[in-house]
Amino acid sequence: MGNSLWYKNAVFYEVYVRGFKDSSNDGNGDLIGLIEKIDYLQELGIDCLWLLPIYPSPLIDDGYDISDYCSILPDYGTLEDFKALLDAAHKRGMRVITDLVLNHTSDQHPWFQAARVNRNSPYRDFYVWSDTDQKYQDARIIFLDTEKSNWTWDEAAGQYFWHRFYSSQPDLNYDNPAVQNEMLSVIEFWLELGIDGFRVDAVPYLYQREGTNCENLPETHAFLKRIRRFIDDNYSDRVLLCEANQWPQDVRSYFGDGDEFHMGFNFPVMPRIYMALRKGERAPLVDILEQIPDIPPDSQWCTFLRNHDELTLEMVTEEEREWMWQEYGPEPRMRQNLGIRRRLAPLLGNNKRKIELAYSLLFSLPGSPVIYYGDEIGMGDNIWLADRNGLRTPMQWDAGPNAGFSRAIAEKLYAPLVSSQEFGLNQVNVAAQRRDINSLWHRIRNMIRLHKENHVFGWGEFRWQDAGNDAIAAYWRTLSERSLLIINNLSPDSQNIRLRMPEACASEPVDLLSGRKMGKFEEGDLVLKLQPFQFLWLNILKI
Ligand code: NOJ
Secondary structure, three states: OOOOOHHHHOOEEEEOHHHHOOOOOOOOOOHHHHHHOHHHHHHHOOOEEEEOOOOOOOOOOOOOOOOOOOOOOOOOOOHHHHHHHHHHHHHOOOEEEEEEEOOEOOOOOHHHHHHHHOOOOOOHHHEOEEOOOOOOOOOOOOOOOOOOOOEEEEOOOOEEEEOOOOOOOOEEOOOOHHHHHHHHHHHHHHHHHOOOEEEEEOHHHOOOOOOOOOOOOHHHHHHHHHHHHHHHHHOOOOEEEEOOOOOHHHHHHOOOOOOOOOEEEOOOHHHHHHHHHHHOOOHHHHHHHHHOOOOOOOOEEEEEOOOOOOEEOOOOOHHHHHHHHHHHOOOHHHEEOOEEOOOHHHHOOOOHHHHHHHHHHHHHOOOEEEEEOOOOOOOOOOOOOOOOHHHOOOOOOOOOHHHHOOOOOHHHOOOOOOOOOOOOOOOOOHHHHHHOOOOHHHHHHHHHHHHHHOHHHHHOEEEEOOOOOOOEEEEEEEEOOEEEEEEEEOOOOOEEEEEEOOOOEOOOOEEOOOOOEOOEEEOOEEEEEEOOOOEEEEEOOEO
């Protein structure tokens, strides 16, 4: 497709293949099902699909525990199906990236199986072993609800092995050059098939060093740069997206000097969007955006509201975490590890205006937005399912049997459909929202279109505009002559505002979202009345 910076201005969609569409009627979504629905994604305006893990796995961590890196989980289909998906996407000008899980394998992976039973196996040194469980004590435990230590004793091996996630996910040993080479072969395998890049899982933890917290180590960056070099030397137009749930300076380091990741999730901004929405104040956003460092010009942030994991509260202070739990996760079942396992719509009280406002922030703050499947229609969750499964229920396509997800009998579905009064298939489904031009789906589709048409969003500068009112998050997005003024009323009350315009403006502002003229200039100030949770994307010509 010949545009190496395509990701700067792209809209991403995170797909859980198992939950999207079942073509074989076995109760599990699959790749052919995804192909059947690809026109839907094109209609929504999606540029790039990010597929959650699709590889063979015992599924203790829903596929993030890989037992074979170079084939497809039989539930999902075959490599041929995967190639057909790539073709279908590419034909429509869409791209596909997949998860690359570098840090660990499943304990069912043949490498680990060989390693544990034989100290002399060449695979022994693929993992991190120790006679004691006292090494690297400064490394935190991530899956706090289930894991007591990052070391687990393996009877067959007669040693402890190191793992940052579930004890069924032994960490690979990147000090071993053979591990590095194996993973480069995996990368090559998928790039040769034609994928457009990777969302790289859990990158901060690749190395361990005594006396450190074993995160973001220089050795980790060196290996990631090696991956980037390999890709740059051999392929074009591919993207590496970094999952590093870290504070701003540490996330920044993964962009390197433009020689590491092309993109990185903006983890620090995400929870502050929820804080700002709940408090009805822009302060949490102002605070965090001030701390977000500049990134190299060819790099890009990925902004997101929700994903397949709990809403992580790792990158907030303890006090902020308590507050978020109280406000957004009042029931114990809603909490998981250091986060909240709920979807966007339930988090925002299923208040359509508020959900749209959250999307206004998502699509207008710096970065390329990622939409989590089902959140474009405001799907609900099921906190009674184990782990994060309650966020991964079947996509609700229509009000028919199994919400149009599968023709299997309901008992065979991999997970029950959300069945609450508020979020059940009659209340929330794609077909109904497509018919209703005022639906969330249509609003989001409009925002996607505008985000892509107006390159200021992907490429432009960001600058706050003082609104003399704490409830208003107003900012400029500018690119050479083009200026958009984004105004979000974060509060549940209407607001009269007066924005001081330092530069003279030539024309009446037009709201891109509605096509309507909005507000008026009085003595150079822009005067406006905003409804509760209202937002405007104003096109303003400056003199
Ligand atoms: C981050 C993924 O998003 C999460 O789902 C997974 O459990 C961990 N990495 C471990 O791979």
